[in-house]
Amino acid sequence: MTAGLLIIGASYAGMQLADAARAKGYSGPITIVGEEARPPYQRPPLSKGLLLGKQTAEGLTIRAPAYFEEQGIALRLDSRVTCLDRQARRVRLASGEELAYEWLALTTGARCRPLPVPGGELPGVHSLRSLDDALAIERMAATARRVCVIGGGFIGLETASALRTQGLEVHVIEASAQLMGRVVPPEVAAYFTELHTQRGVVLHMQVGVQALKAGADGRVAQVLLADGRALDCDAVVLGIGVQANDELARAAGLACDQGVLVDACGRTADERILAAGDCACFPNPFGIDPQQSLRLESIQAANDLARAAASVIAGRPEPYKAVPWFWSDQYDSKLQIAGLGHSGDQRVLRGSLESGKFSLFLLREGRVVCVHSVSRPAEHLLARKLIEARVQALPEQLADPDFVLKNLLTAVAAAPA
Ligand SMILES: Cc1cc2nc3c(=O)[nH]c(=O)nc-3n(C[C@H](O)[C@H](O)[C@H](O)COP(=O)(O)OP(=O)(O)OC[C@H]3O[C@@H](n4cnc5c(N)ncnc54)[C@H](O)[C@@H]3O)c2cc1C
Numbered sequence: 001m002t003a004g005l006l007i008i009g010a011s012y013a014g015m016q017l018a019d020a021a022r023a024k025g026y027s028g029p030i031t032i033v034g035e036e037a038r039p040p041y042q043r044p045p046l047s048k049g050l051l052l053g054k055q056t057a058e059g060l061t062i063r064a065p066a067y068f069e070e071q072g073i074a075l076r077l078d079s080r081v082t083c084l085d086r087q088a089r090r091v092r093l094a095s096g097e098e099l100a101y102e103w104l105a106l107t108t109g110a111r112c113r114p115l116p117v118p119g120g121e122l123p124g125v126h127s128l129r130s131l132d133d134a135l136a137i138e139r140m141a142a143t144a145r146r147v148c149v150i151g152g153g154f155i156g157l158e159t160a161s162a163l164r165t166q167g168l169e170v171h172v173i174e175a176s177a178q179l180m181g182r183v184v185p186p187e188v189a190a191y192f193t194e195l196h197t198q199r200g201v202v203l204h205m206q207v208g209v210q211a212l213k214a215g216a217d218g219r220v221a222q223v224l225l226a227d228g229r230a231l232d233c234d235a236v237v238l239g240i241g242v243q244a245n246d247e248l249a250r251a252a253g254l255a256c257d258q259g260v261l262v263d264a265c266g267r268t269a270d271e272r273i274l275a276a277g278d279c280a281c282f283p284n285p286f287g288i289d290p291q292q293s294l295r296l297e298s299i300q301a302a303n304d305l306a307r308a309a310a311s312v313i314a315g316r317p318e319p320y321k322a323v324p325w326f327w328s329d330q331y332d333s334k335l336q337i338a339g340l341g342h343s344g345d346q347r348v349l350r351g352s353l354e355s356g357k358f359s360l361f362l363l364r365e366g367r368v369v370c371v372h373s374v375s376r377p378a379e380h381l382l383a384r385k386l387i388e389a390r391v392q393a394l395p396e397q398l399a400d401p402d403f404v405l406k407n408l409l410t411a412v413a414a415a416p417a
Contacts, residue, residue, distance in 0.1 A: 002028050003100035005313060006091065008081045008248065009107035010034025011043070013277025013302040015062055017105050018073050020310030028102065030073045033093070037078040038131060039065070044299065046134035047155050048329045051141070051162035057131055084252040086270055091248075103313050106249055106260055106268075106275040107306065110242035110297065115150060119212030124220035125236045128155055137237060141166055144234035148172075148223045150209055152179040154328045156239025157192065160201050161330040163237075171231055172196065173204045173223065183326075185341065187360050188372045191353045192330060199331060204231075212236060244279045244295060257281060259295040264319035266309030274309040277302035285321055286369070286387065288342045298326045323388045336377065338384040339370030348395045351376065359383060361398045368393050385409055 005021055007014045010032045018030050034040070041060040049055030068075050083092040090098050112127035114120055126137050137159070141147075147163055149156045152174030164170045172179075178189045179196075196203060208226035215221030223231045244259035254268045255261040259281035266274040266282065281293035282305055304322040311318040325338040333356060341362040351358030359379050362370035367390050371383035382405050386393065389409060397403045 002102045003089065004029030004031065005103040005105065006099055006101035007032040007105040007107055008091065009109055009245075009277070009279070010036065010040045010075060010077065011107065011109055011277070011302075012040075012062075012299055013107035013109070013280075013306045014105065015040050016303045016306035017107060017274075017276060017310050018071070020307045021313050022071050022073070024310055024314035024316070026310070026313050030071075031076060031099065032073060033076045033079050033081055033091075033099070035078070035080040036130060039063070039075065039077065041131055043129075044327075046131060047128055047158035047162065050131075050134050051138060051159065052165060053138075057135060060131065081248060084248045086252050086273070089272060102272070104273045105266075105306075105309060106246075106273065106279055107277045107302075108245035108248065108279045110244050110278040112238060113241050113243055115209065115212070115238050115240060117209055117211050119214065119220065122212055122214050122220040123218060124234070125212060125238065127238050128159060129242070140235045141168060145169060146171070146233050147235050147237060148231055148233040149237045149239060150223070151239035151241070152176075152203070152205075153182065153239055153241065154180060156237070157196065157330055158328060159237050159239060160196065161199070164196075164199050164201050165331065169202075170200075171202045171204060171223075171233070173207060173209060173225065173231075175206065175208050177206050179203075179205075183337065184335075184372055185343075185347055185360060185362070187347065187349060187353065188335070188374070191356075191358075191374060192333075192335075194353075195331060195333060195356075204229075242278065242297065244281075246279055249273075249275065249279075257293065259293075261293055262305075262309075264308065264321075265312050265317045266305050266320075267312060274312060276305040276309045280305060282320060284324065284340065286323055286340050288340065288364075294340075296324055298324065300325050323384055325384060332375075334375050334377065336373045336380040337370070338380065339368070339387040341370035341372075345369060346395065348398045350379070350398055350401065361393070363393065363395065363398075366392045366394075368398075379405065382406060382409075 040062040045055045080094040146169040149160045149172045211224045213222040246256045249260040250256045260275040266276045281295045308320040328335045345362035348361045357375045359373040368386040373380035391408045
């Protein structure tokens with residue numbers, strides 16, 4: 001019996017890697033070690049359905065217990081790996097126990113950035129990464145009246161939308177000039193700015209947070225802004241981004257740059273160690289520079305890179321080649337993003353922002369490279385195929401609501417190779 005495949009991190013990437021390794025024929029022992037006490041669960045609903053009361057904590061479990069038994073996968077929860085010894089091919093757990101491996105997969109994900117200002121850790125200040133975090137926000141929302149959300153990215157805005165929908169007074173504080181500025185083009189940001197404003201969220205743009213102040217009970221009671229204003233609140237939710245959990249890799253001498261550096265098969269420089277998911281940086285064939293390493297925080301990237309890593313273990317390496325995609329639900333608007341855009345890309349709108357149903361296409365050298373759709377799921381699925389097929393399209397075709405997008409795919413299929 002070999003020491004088998006040891007996976008550190010029991011979430012999307014870890015589960016997918018185990019699943020795909022089995023599906024691809026790996027028959028050795030598989031052990032997944034997870035720091036959290038709960039069995040693997042879905043994270044996207046934490047800022048969506050769960051906070052809205054539409055989904056329960058129990059309903060978020062990714063796999064029934066029987067699955068692990070059927071697949072011969074040992075799941076060790078509530079166990080943190082503290083040290084990796086590459087020479088001995090062993091890891092040490094916080095309990096002191098050591099586990100050997102033949103293959104090691106790092107799927108340790110990411111954790112929320114702390115707010116680096118005085119008062120940033122006061123009681124009543126919430127982050128949102130785990131189910132426990134979400135349940136704490138849910139409890140807070142049952143009694144709080146006014147909440148300040150710091151950060152106007154996806155997590156901050158989804159949380160703002162859920163809390164506002166429940167009738168709380170919500171203020172969003174964003175340091176930059178644009179909501180979701182890291183990922184979405186200005187038109188899409190403008191749509192969501194209008195949506196949140198209409199729903200009664202107060203947006204404070206281009207202003208930093210200087211400190212959080214406690215009330216008489218020691219809990220957060222005020223957000224002090226850099227422009228001198230003070231916002232009263234009953235609680236604060238932070239949505240200021242995450243950092244990769246790459247410490248184990250770094251301490252073991254593996255190359256990291258805000259994430260474990262791997263190739264398109266999830267391989268590190270150590271032939272026995274792979275990484276996937278939010279902790280990994282990998283070259284993406286759909287990036288503006290396909291050689292540049294990117295860290296994509298999404299379920300799709302976690303799953304697809306994990307599958308590529310599993311193919312290495314199975315002895316038939318198949319590099320990652322999927323079109324990146326992501327979604328965000330805010331009120332009744334569903335934002336879906338496919339591909340990777342760049343500020344220099346040409347932007348073409350199909351539909352109108354006012355109707356709340358549109359797709360914004362990004363073209364680079366005449367090819368569709370990225371699409372942001374709001375509440376147009378069928379069109380979005382098609383757009384994903386256009387990106388995958390790297391089709392050429394004219395801006396006037398994409399903008400014309402009567403032009404049949406499918407024809408672009410048919411034209412590619414019919415073109416001589
Ligand atoms: C609130 C929220 C909403 C989101 N919404 C979306 C969405 O709509 N669409 C989308 O595509 N993505 C969404 N995401 C992002 C998505 O959840 C992540 O991309 C995905 O969870 C990454 O999976 P992962 O397995 O790489 O890492 P994670 O899910 O972060 O899991 C890593 C696991 O490893 C464990 N771990 C870390 N270090 C150790 C250690 N030393 N020993 C043992 N265990 C360890 C952690 O405790 C954790 O359980 C959302 C995330 C959050 C938090």
